[in-house]
Amino acid sequence: MKTICPYCGQTYKLKKEFIGKRANCKKCQHKFNIQEYRGLGNPANIKKTAPPKPPHPDQSVSPSAKNKKSNIAVAGIAVAVILVAASVLYSQFGHLFDKTGNVDSAWAHMQVLVGKRLKSKNAKFPPDGLRHVNDLGGGRYQVNSYTDAQNAQGVEMRTYFVGVIKKANQEWELESLTIKK
Numbered sequence: 298m299k300t301i302c303p304y305c306g307q308t309y310k311l312k313k314e315f316i317g318k319r320a321n322c323k324k325c326q327h328k329f330n331i332q333e334y335r336g337l338g339n340p341a342n343i344k345k346t347a348p349p350k351p352p353h354p355d356q357s358v359s360p361s362a363k364n365k366k367s368n369i370a371v372a373g374i375a376v377a378v379i380l381v382a383a384s385v386l387y388s389q390f391g392h393l394f395d396k397t398g399n400v401d402s403a404w405a406h407m408q409v410l411v412g413k414r415l416k417s418k419n420a421k422f423p424p425d426g427l428r429h430v431n432d433l434g435g436g437r438y439q440v441n442s443y444t445d446a447q448n449a450q451g452v453e454m455r456t457y458f459v460g461v462i463k464k465a466n467q468e469w470e471l472e473s474l475t476i477k478k
């Protein structure tokens with residue numbers, strides 16, 4: 298009978314009593330179980346169990362890389378949104394975090410200064426004016442707000458203004474004040 302090494306395809310002629318025993322292939326040194334080989338054709342054409350093909354780099358690597366990139370992009374957008382939201386919240390409610398009282402003081406002083414500039418004693422300022430005060434740091438506060446005051450004809454007019462007021466040596470100084478007309 299014939300047997301064949303399943304590793305390299307080498308065939309051997311053996312007696313039938315060797316079936317089921319272990320053999321050492323002389324060609325490739327692999328051990329295999331002896332079975333009768335009745336195959337036709339060239340035993341060298343036996344299909345060896347091919348190792349799985351490594352996935353094509355373009356198909357396997359790049360999608361995950363793209364996913365990582367898009368994840369990073371999504372995370373970046375999320376962080377940007379949070380930062381914008383935080384800065385909007387801080388600009389709206391920053392005075393709530395002000396422990397020095399400077400924001401209140403800046404707002405109060407700015408009202409007096411604007412009233413003087415407009416030569417109006419009945420100027421009314423928005424009740425939520427503290428929200429219009431931005432802490433610029435270094436004791437400087439920008440006030441971007443408006444006032445309703447009667448003009449010479451007794452007509453109430455809304456006047457927008459933006460000014461920067463600075464606290465130095467416990468005194469408030471007006472750094473700039475622009476009345477928008």
Ligand SMILES: [Zn+2]
Nearest residue numbers: 302305322325
């Ligand atoms: Zn072999």
